[in-house]
Amino acid sequence: MRRASRAWLPALAFGFTAGAQAAPQDEPLAWLQRAANAARTSSYSGTFVHTNGERTSTVRIAHAIIDGVEQERVEPLEGEPHEIVRRGEDMICYFPEAKTMRLDKRVSARYFPSIFRGPPEALAENYTLRLGNTERMLGLECQWIRLDPKDALRFAQRLCAEVTTGLLLRARTLNERKQPIEQWTFTDIKLGPQVARSDVKPTLQSRVKSWITDSQPRDEAKGVDTGWAVTNIPAGYRKIGEVRRTLPGRSQPVSQIIYSDGLASLSVFVELAGVPARPAEAASEEGTTSFFVRPAGDFVVTVLGEVPIATAQQIGRSVSRRP
Amino acid sequence: MSDREIDQQLVEKAQRGDKRAFELLVIKYQRKLERLLSRVIRDQGEVEDVAQEAFIKAYRALPNFRGDSAFYTWLYRIGINTAKNHLIALGRRAPTSTEYGAEEAESFEDASGLRDMNTPESMLATKQIAQTVNDAIEALPEELRTAITLREIDGLSYEEIAQIMNCPIGTVRSRIFRAREAVAERLRPQLGTSKDQRW
Amino acid sequence: MNQEISSLMDGELDPHASDRAIQSCTGCPEGKQAWDEYHLIGEVMRDGGARRFDIASAVMAKLEQEPTVLAPRASRRFPVRAQAFGRIAFAAAASVATIGAVGWIATQGMSTGSAPATMASTGGVTLQANVPVEQVVLKADPAYAAIEVNDYLAAHRQVPTPDQYRTVAARQAVRTR
Numbered sequence: 006m007r008r009a010s011r012a013w014l015p016a017l018a019f020g021f022t023a024g025a026q027a028a029p030q031d032e033p034l035a036w037l038q039r040a041a042n043a044a045r046t047s048s049y050s051g052t053f054v055h056t057n058g059e060r061t062s063t064v065r066i067a068h069a070i071i072d073g074v075e076q077e078r079v080e081p082l083e084g085e086p087h088e089i090v091r092r093g094e095d096m097i098c099y100f101p102e103a104k105t106m107r108l109d110k111r112v113s114a115r116y117f118p119s120i121f122r123g124p125p126e127a128l129a130e131n132y133t134l135r136l137g138n139t140e141r142m143l144g145l146e147c148q149w150i151r152l153d154p155k156d157a158l159r160f161a162q163r164l165c166a167e168v169t170t171g172l173l174l175r176a177r178t179l180n181e182r183k184q185p186i187e188q189w190t191f192t193d194i195k196l197g198p199q200v201a202r203s204d205v206k207p208t209l210q211s212r213v214k215s216w217i218t219d220s221q222p223r224d225e226a227k228g229v230d231t232g233w234a235v236t237n238i239p240a241g242y243r244k245i246g247e248v249r250r251t252l253p254g255r256s257q258p259v260s261q262i263i264y265s266d267g268l269a270s271l272s273v274f275v276e277l278a279g280v281p282a283r284p285a286e287a288a289s290e291e292g293t294t295s296f297f298v299r300p301a302g303d304f305v306v307t308v309l310g311e312v313p314i315a316t317a318q319q320i321g322r323s324v325s326r327r328p
Numbered sequence: 329m330s331d332r333e334i335d336q337q338l339v340e341k342a343q344r345g346d347k348r349a350f351e352l353l354v355i356k357y358q359r360k361l362e363r364l365l366s367r368v369i370r371d372q373g374e375v376e377d378v379a380q381e382a383f384i385k386a387y388r389a390l391p392n393f394r395g396d397s398a399f400y401t402w403l404y405r406i407g408i409n410t411a412k413n414h415l416i417a418l419g420r421r422a423p424t425s426t427e428y429g430a431e432e433a434e435s436f437e438d439a440s441g442l443r444d445m446n447t448p449e450s451m452l453a454t455k456q457i458a459q460t461v462n463d464a465i466e467a468l469p470e471e472l473r474t475a476i477t478l479r480e481i482d483g484l485s486y487e488e489i490a491q492i493m494n495c496p497i498g499t500v501r502s503r504i505f506r507a508r509e510a511v512a513e514r515l516r517p518q519l520g521t522s523k524d525q526r527w
Numbered sequence: 528m529n530q531e532i533s534s535l536m537d538g539e540l541d542p543h544a545s546d547r548a549i550q551s552c553t554g555c556p557e558g559k560q561a562w563d564e565y566h567l568i569g570e571v572m573r574d575g576g577a578r579r580f581d582i583a584s585a586v587m588a589k590l591e592q593e594p595t596v597l598a599p600r601a602s603r604r605f606p607v608r609a610q611a612f613g614r615i616a617f618a619a620a621a622s623v624a625t626i627g628a629v630g631w632i633a634t635q636g637m638s639t640g641s642a643p644a645t646m647a648s649t650g651g652v653t654l655q656a657n658v659p660v661e662q663v664v665l666k667a668d669p670a671y672a673a674i675e676v677n678d679y680l681a682a683h684r685q686v687p688t689p690d691q692y693r694t695v696a697a698r699q700a701v702r703t704r
Contacts, residue, residue: 274682291344309680331538334545337542337549350590359567380585453579457567477572515564
């Protein structure tokens with residue numbers, strides 16, 4: 006009966022209702038599950054600021070479920086105007102200056118507040134989960150959730166979930182000295198019924214009369230074996246994807262294997278080395294982003310991810326041809 | 329931290345992706361660069377273009393800046409090269425390297441008598457700004473005037489000023505700040521730019 | 528706040544405090560204005576005159592279009608890490624770090640201003656169709672050759688989720704009018 010009555014609710018209110026059903030609990034894992042769920046199923050609209058290291062960018066995001074389909078509008082507020090609109094798994098990028106609408110069916114990406122890279126249950130293996138303080142933020146009651154790593158292979162996280170929906174309004178990554186190195190913060194937010202249907206509609210579409218549509222089919226990438234393997238996977242990280250893709254300016258495809266501990270993730274790229282080949286290992290960090298490069302015979306291994314440099318190094322050094 | 333160390337800190341921030349740190353360097357050195365370029369290029373509009381170009385070149389070259397020289401020495405070298413290329417492109421004679429070399433850039437800080445080719449309007453504006461600042465300094469209470477003069481003219485550290493003025497360093501810090509604020513207050517209408525308009 | 532800026536430009540703050548003061552300068556218009564005015568006052572006092580010459584906003588507007596430069600971390604601050612590896616200079620656009628591939632592709636399409644050139648896909652996933660005309664390669668010491676990191680970042684940011692692997696053969700490309 007409950008299910009049937011939902012049909013009468015405005016579609017936009019659906020997520021809000023679903024989120025509100027789960028009463029606040031004392032269990033941190035339950036909070037993480039609500040946060041992961043709210044990011045995908047609830048309605049929200051707002052502006053967030055992302056700081057990684059010393060780079061900052063501001064993004065407007067609106068998210069809603071309309072007629073059962075997840076819809077999202079993402080608009081970076083810096084640089085050339087453009088916006089990204091999601092319909093289910095399809096993402097369309099409107100770019101008025103170039104009169105281009107790009108529909109790339111191979112690209113699907115998730116943004117804050119959808120930060121989880123897998124079911125939150127796995128997080129308990131790698132992080133000590135605790136509830137922190139409650140705090141009022143943007144006029145809303147929020148609960149801090151603390152994730153402290155059980156080893157040095159990942160960063161500490163501080164997540165702040167709005168109490169009634171579970172939606173994350175803030176996320177902070179700390180380094181080993183407990184200093185914030187990356188942060189996502191909503192600076193304004195509307196939740197549930199406050200979100201208008203029009204918030205998730207493209208706005209730049211109307212600015213240009215004729216659009217060049219640039220669409221390409223998404224290839225199926227199921228079960229790609231790149232021929233490369235990581236032998237010394239850092240504890241708690243699991244392979245979540247393996248693909249072979251073409252990057253711009255490269256004639257040869259690049260192999261990519263992705264690992265995640267449920268929150269942090271890293272990509273291993275293997276490709277033919279350029280000329281001249283990089284002679285030695287090299288690394289760099291910016292905020293939470295670590296970057297590690299290692300020559301491997303005729304190939305070059307690149308590891309990039311939101312992990313401590315040691316984790317990137319451990320993975321990067323153990324990449325080898327699958328026997 | 330010395331002046332050079334502050335610049336270095338700003339450079340490092342910019343090298344790590346903070347463009348706004350670079351903006352502080354632009355704000356700090358734009359007038360000095362303008363004066364340097366005015367000696368080489370007569371047209372004021374061209375000076376502005378070249379100065380902008382020099383800053384953008386500096387930004388692009390920032391990853392290569394290793395702090396072997398002071399930032400402003402490095403910037404001035406880029407400025408001079410940009411000006412030379414500009415003049416060559418216009419088919420005019422470019423100054424030889426000995427005329428405006430890096431050594432001069434290094435000692436440029438104290439160069440004077442450079443404002444010889446200003447337009448009447450800019451001369452007037454320059455004079456008015458100088459007048460306002462001087463009047464405002466004159467009008468300061470004695471202890472504020474002494475503190476800011478010892479700092480800006482004599483280049484003394486807060487500790488040295490504290491000894492001379494026989495007061496705690498915290499007091500020096502506050503006096504210099506209050507002096508600057510008082511002068512800036514008088515300067516704002518003069519600059520014709522309210523807080524919101526300028527940025 | 529402005530007192531911190533005043534102390535900052537006199538070099539009278541420790542590195543930590545000066546870091547905070549720099550953030551107040553960059554963080555709000557008032558801070559930036561104070562930084563500007565205080566320097567102007569000093570110049571007038573020393574040199575007897577200073578012309579109003581304000582190109583900072585014009586320069587910054589132009590830099591808006593530039594990829595953010597990233598140089599190796601200063602070894603002074605992170606001595607242990609810097610010694611462990613060689614150093615990389617890389618350039619990354621901030622928007623790529625935040626929203627990843629989709630925006631990057633669009634931006635590239637814009638900056639080239641040309642029709643996208645389709646690259647051959649060899650059975651795998653073709654990530655990007657258009658080739659950036661101008662790779663942001665920073666000239667540096669050859670040992671620290673710069674790396675175009677945007678491609679990697681973009682590819683990394685759109686990590687395939689399990690549901691992305693499902694068969695999509697039945698889907699039709701959406702056409703706009």
